[in-house]
Amino acid sequence: MNEVTHTSPKTGDHEPIVRLDKVNKHFGKLHVMQDIDLEVAPGEVVVIVGASGSGKSTLIRCVNGLEEFQGGRIVVDGNELLPNGKSGKTLQTIRTEVGMVFQQFNLFPHLSVLDNVTLAPMKVRNWPRDKALDTAHKLLARVGIEDQAEKYPSQLSGGQQQRVALARALAMEPRLMLFDEPTSALDPEMIGEVLDAMRELANDGMTMMIVTHEMGFAREVADRVIFVHGGRIVEQGPPHEVFDHPRHERTQSFLSRVLKH
Amino acid sequence: MDVTFQFDWQAAIDSIPYLLEGIPWTLLISFGGLAIGFIIGIVFGLLRISPIAILRWPAIAYIEVFRGTPVLVQVLFIFYGLPQIIGGPINALTAGIAAIALNAGAYISEIVRGGVQSIEKGQREAGLSLGLSRTQAFRYIIWPQAFRRMIPALGNQGIVSIKDTSLFSVIGVGELVRQGQIYIATTFTALEVYFMVAMMYLAITLSLSFALRQIERRGLVGQ
Ligand SMILES: Nc1ncnc2c1ncn2[C@@H]1O[C@H](COP(=O)(O)OP(=O)(O)OP(=O)(O)O)[C@@H](O)[C@H]1O
Ligand SMILES: [Mg+2]
Numbered sequence: 381m382n383e384v385t386h387t388s389p390k391t392g393d394h395e396p397i398v399r400l401d402k403v404n405k406h407f408g409k410l411h412v413m414q415d416i417d418l419e420v421a422p423g424e425v426v427v428i429v430g431a432s433g434s435g436k437s438t439l440i441r442c443v444n445g446l447e448e449f450q451g452g453r454i455v456v457d458g459n460e461l462l463p464n465g466k467s468g469k470t471l472q473t474i475r476t477e478v479g480m481v482f483q484q485f486n487l488f489p490h491l492s493v494l495d496n497v498t499l500a501p502m503k504v505r506n507w508p509r510d511k512a513l514d515t516a517h518k519l520l521a522r523v524g525i526e527d528q529a530e531k532y533p534s535q536l537s538g539g540q541q542q543r544v545a546l547a548r549a550l551a552m553e554p555r556l557m558l559f560d561e562p563t564s565a566l567d568p569e570m571i572g573e574v575l576d577a578m579r580e581l582a583n584d585g586m587t588m589m590i591v592t593h594e595m596g597f598a599r600e601v602a603d604r605v606i607f608v609h610g611g612r613i614v615e616q617g618p619p620h621e622v623f624d625h626p627r628h629e630r631t632q633s634f635l636s637r638v639l640k641h
Numbered sequence: 642m643d644v645t646f647q648f649d650w651q652a653a654i655d656s657i658p659y660l661l662e663g664i665p666w667t668l669l670i671s672f673g674g675l676a677i678g679f680i681i682g683i684v685f686g687l688l689r690i691s692p693i694a695i696l697r698w699p700a701i702a703y704i705e706v707f708r709g710t711p712v713l714v715q716v717l718f719i720f721y722g723l724p725q726i727i728g729g730p731i732n733a734l735t736a737g738i739a740a741i742a743l744n745a746g747a748y749i750s751e752i753v754r755g756g757v758q759s760i761e762k763g764q765r766e767a768g769l770s771l772g773l774s775r776t777q778a779f780r781y782i783i784w785p786q787a788f789r790r791m792i793p794a795l796g797n798q799g800i801v802s803i804k805d806t807s808l809f810s811v812i813g814v815g816e817l818v819r820q821g822q823i824y825i826a827t828t829f830t831a832l833e834v835y836f837m838v839a840m841m842y843l844a845i846t847l848s849l850s851f852a853l854r855q856i857e858r859r860g861l862v863g864q
Pocket of ligand 1 (some may be wrong): 407412430435438585
């Protein structure tokens with residue numbers, strides 16, 4: 381995937397799963413998203429990088445409506461999100477199809493690992509308990525923590541908690557996964573296990589939008605790297621282009637800072 | 642040391658059967674009022690944090706009025722004042738339960754507000770991102786956690802309200818203090834009887850504390 385896919389809608393397979401058209405967002409006076417255009421193809425892994433405060437989280441949080449935007453269009457899997465929180469029921473439809481993993485895991489502390497994973501499939505998809513449990517056990521095995529199913533989140537390490545969070549999101553069988561710095565809150569020795577689970581997911585063909593500072597992981601897994609600065613997409617392309625031959629001076633100075641150590 | 646008084650244990654024991662008759666009334670007013678107050682507290686606590694101003698301000702007004710005035714004045718107002726408005730008498734028991742419900746309801750609203758607001762924003766976001774509706778996110782994720790955090794404060798409020806019912810002797814409900822006063826009027830054993838009355842309040846509040854500690858302990862699993 382060397383070029384940004386700008387395929388027209390209605391061409392079947394190539395229809396983007398996410399499309400942002402001239403999206404603008406303000407926090408008061410702060411213009412955090414400025415005419416953002418972005419398309420993500422099915423199966424594509426997009427890694428978003430940029431300095432702190434550049435608007436990376438805001439960008440992916442707009443995709444599942446955790447943030448409102450003020451102008452432009454966002455279409456996710458054929459469902460259009462409207463500006464200023466006017467999406468109504470569509471919002472829930474989109475969230476059902478889009479999973480998210482947060483920096484702070486956000487597991488539900490009052491529920492066991494198993495209940496964390498089965499809650500949404502049972503309440504949103506109305507799956508019977510047996511089916512939800514079955515899926516949960518398979519997913520927990522897939523992320524390597526099936527033996528922790530009966531525990532509570534506080535009894536797990538950070539790396540294990542984040543893998544539960546991944547299993548919880550995958551239990552809804554999402555079409556798209558969003559990751560907002562999934563390893564930034566982890567002790568260094570636990571980062572690997574979470575990245576491994578994500579790498580496996582990417583290899584299985586999941587469409588992913590990932591905000592991360594793990595440049596090695598981005599280089600290896602991303603189909604496309606997007607560099608964001610001051611609420612704009614400054615540069616994008618395959619990882620070897622963006623990382624090895626950044627065209628924009630902002631990208632160069634950002635990379636020289638983060639790749640130094 | 643000069644012993645200037647004599648504590649008459651027999652008089653204290655003799656008063657027990659009479660005082661016990663007040664306990665059902667004390668419990669009925671306390672727990673009846675608290676049960677209604679809890680429902681009021683949930684409703685107004687949630688209205689209090691509503692993003693919609695026309696829902697929020699009546700809740701603020703209610704909370705401020707009933708927290709900012711004495712419960713004794715509230716019960717006098719309900720028992721003696723309200724009949725002039727509605728044109729008929731109000732039964733003392735009803736007035737007592739209503740006063741506890743409205744007064745505790747105001748405090749419990751604030752407890753509910755604090756409990757719900759103490760749950761990290763990420764919990765709600767995680768729920769919504771899984772496709773849960775706002776109502777489902779509240780019911781399955783926010784409320785269970787908030788409720789656990791509210792238990793100690795609710796226990797406190799329970800104890801305060803139980804003790805507040807002692808003021809309602811003024812409207813003539815035959816609760817503990819009232820029973821004690823009537824008994825003392827014929828026996829003149831104020832020291833012994835008020836001591837026993839105090840012990841009975843203590844027995845009720847300690848039982849409540851104990852019960853809540855059990856609930857809390859069980860509720861702490863998984864935190
Ligand atoms: N709720 C909010 N209210 C006001 N300003 C906000 C809010 N959320 C984010 N911002 C501001 O918007 C800008 C973009 O924030 P965002 O969280 O998207 O940045 P980021 O690229 O994810 O940064 P980081 O790497 O620190 O997570 C920042 O300047 C931030 O201070
Ligand atoms: Mg961020």
